Amino acid sequence: MPSTAKNLEHLPNELLVQCFSHLCKSSHTSSFIDNSPDIQRLRLVSKKCHANSSPLLIFSATVYITSASLFHLEELCSHPIFGQSINQVEINCSYYDVCMAESRGVYSYRCGSKLYQNLGNNPVDEMALYRMSDDWSALNKRGFLEKKPKLTENQQWLLDVHGQYKKLCEDQVRVKIDNAHIQRICTALMRLPQLHSLSLTDDSYYPVRRHRALSDADILERCLLTSTWKGSFPTAFFIRPPVEIIPDLFTALAQTDIRPTRIAIDVKPPNNLHCLKLPEPAQQAINTVVSRARNLSFKMQQWARKDSITEDNSRPRSEMLALCSLTSSYFDCSTLESLNLSFDEFPALHEPPTVSISEVLPLATQTWPQLHTLSLRYIPLTTADAKILVGSLRRQLRSFNCWCPWVVQGSWIDVINAFRELDTLQSFKIDYPKGGEFTDLPWDRSSTFPKQEVEEYVLRKAAENPMPRYFRTAEPDDVVP
Template identity: 35%
Template sequence: MAPGTTIGALPSELVHGIFSRVDEQKTIQQSRFVSQKFNEVASRYLITTTHVRMSSESISKLEEFCNHPVLSKSITNVKIILSCYDANMANNRALYMQDCDTRLFERIEILELNNAGRYDSGEEAEEGIENQLQEVIDNREFAKISEEGFEELIATPFQKLAMRLHAMYKQRCSDQEEVRQDNNHISRICVALCKLSNIRELSFTDEPGSAREELRESDFKNLGFDRTILKHFDFALSPSRWCGSFTTAYSIVPPVEMLGELCSQLGHYGVQPRSITMNLNAPSNLRLIGISSGQQLGLRILVAKATKLKLIVDGWRRKLAENNDRPRDEMLALCSFTQHFFSAPNLESLYIWFVEYPRFYEIPTVSLVDILPLQKSWPQLSDLELRYQPAALSDLRTLVSLQGNTVKSFNCECVWLLNGSWDEAIEAMRGFGSLEKVSVKYPRGERYGSGRGLHIGIPYDEVCCYILKQTDVNPLR
């Protein structure tokens, strides 16, 4: 730097280049105080990711970030949390207590598994807490709250905790429903996100723990509980996944507008990130998430410039092994979304995973041609991953005919072959002429059945070698 030159006179591009090579956040934070120039340039390196959920506080915070002159340029990744507070539990204390009872029982089981044989003289306190929680279950403390004749004045500390948690849950749910009124949350999120000039990644998530609450001691001072106890009840204030819980699987009504309508409106507002991830949990009635033709158009606009698309659908089971079939019309409602989600013309990476579908070994009711838009090709697609996807032999042949010259990496795991034979299937996969990497594992259908049995004796390495044309002997014949 020439003598007499001030930091403020340095070109922003030069200062930007300096900070792009600084990895440590604390150093960047401290550098902001050196000068106004450093503050302007360094600030954008401090916040690159933000998230939003259906609460007035969260959406207001998103709007604050997106209206900020610096942060609106620095934020590149946005996570939209789909988990929701269940209005049925908010309005029905008995249902809420039943759900808490079930979740606490599951919590105790996990503690027992994790701590089996680990207690020593220094861990007696943890064992004591586990015993207290078990007594809550054994004495039906939560269930008694909803019984006729229950007197709140003589409630136990754990019953008082549960009642206060329900009141707080109800308050959060009320805030959520007020935000959702007239789809006001959709327009606010869209207006905010379209102000992010450098958004590159957008994710929608309903994963367990994505919106986990942590109970604070200050909210329960008069009950005498500290975090050693309260941490075991964090679940009681956390939003629910769209598939609900063991108690609420059939009753929960997920905010489906956060899928079809939000994606559609984001597209119409001009939000077009390069990477989009969807991590969903299947509600008990998949028909709820079917999207209209108008929403499909907006969704296609949203993904129009995407080069990487990832879709994960979990939570297929409703209640353990009880009535888990997914009729074709339900699955087609999901397909009304997937077909248009994967319509991006410039797609380079496609990842789709229906986690452990079908959940209890039923025969799938849809095929790959229903799930993906196989009527046209993706000219730039190089990475393709299919996990737990049902496919007819004709689907695989169509896919290979469309992408045979583009796909370089192909992962095929737990694919259910609906007709034909697996030796014909890998023969079809051999048509991928540009493959550099391939993995085929745990096939289902035909000779391998529903997947109940162990996959023993399948020559995976030989199968991959055959697909890569490193041998001319089909190992499955």
């Protein structure tokens, strides 16, 4: 045995695990390349290195609401080695659309439109994809299949794939009977002693491969993609996404000892936000589960219905208040150190917001005494909200990022003055402010606001608020009547 290996044999197991874990963490944070080959090499050095480095091969897991994925999660969490090292679990709550499973025409229309959207990214086989997209879309024509026409090869292939999609949908319906999927997930999570991070996402993203011909496997995978909570283009207005997973999951977790220190929710907005309204018991369950959290993130992005600006993209106040019943209970946590709230692209097409941050967050009841990092994206606020927020975070907030804030009532001059009252602030970023005085300015004018000067003023590196001077210099003919 080499001398290095002999020396390693005399080191305590705890020290080896600590060293190996630092090696694993540093490589994962320094690049996007998986470092598992390095851990695999460590396992070959000696039996002792094998035993102490093996758990570091897997430290995160993702589960989908399918029988196969749930089974794999249960196996992984029950494993004597890997079950001791997994500390991050992602629950993917995207879904197979029952409407598409029941209608071959609707399914073919969705697949055809999805393929058509990507034609410009694949000029290598553009003509072949055009023909395929047209063949698929034809299946959705009224009475087309009833006439039993002679199908093209592309059409027959898609109908066969639809059979696979239907089976996947039936499987998902089966595993959710009596909320069995929630119980299986919670039971599996209870076997993970190192669990500290839990995330919930509806991501069904499939990477676009530019300037490269799509293989049959690529096209098949696109046709079997799940849907986000926004819904698929042909069914978005009359399908209800599985939003019940949030109250059901948190209610089940509240009955266990699972209290993650990091929780993230990243979903797309359903067509009607009323389905997100939580009853009081569900809100209390969320409060219980987040009671020890240090890092909470909530993201809801892509607000345009059916990804189209031609649709009615207004969000009535009653809808937004239903969403607020979720976010306000979710962020009601006194141990919080980092808060990330993002409503990316809200409101769609510059529709006026119908709520403000005091309704999205529990500003009236929570002061977050340990919060040092705050990130807000596309969040509306009033001057009064800004003063309440600053009053709560004046002596602890160190980093504040504000992207596309919208002043729905009050003045930007007063909001910036309020932000300057944050005594411990070390980093402040603000981009693309809207509302307030910006409402009467054209886009080319409002997009040139003095960002750096404002940031320096808030950080007390400059004595004068640049906003009054900026608004005064607007030429009269710049103002939109």
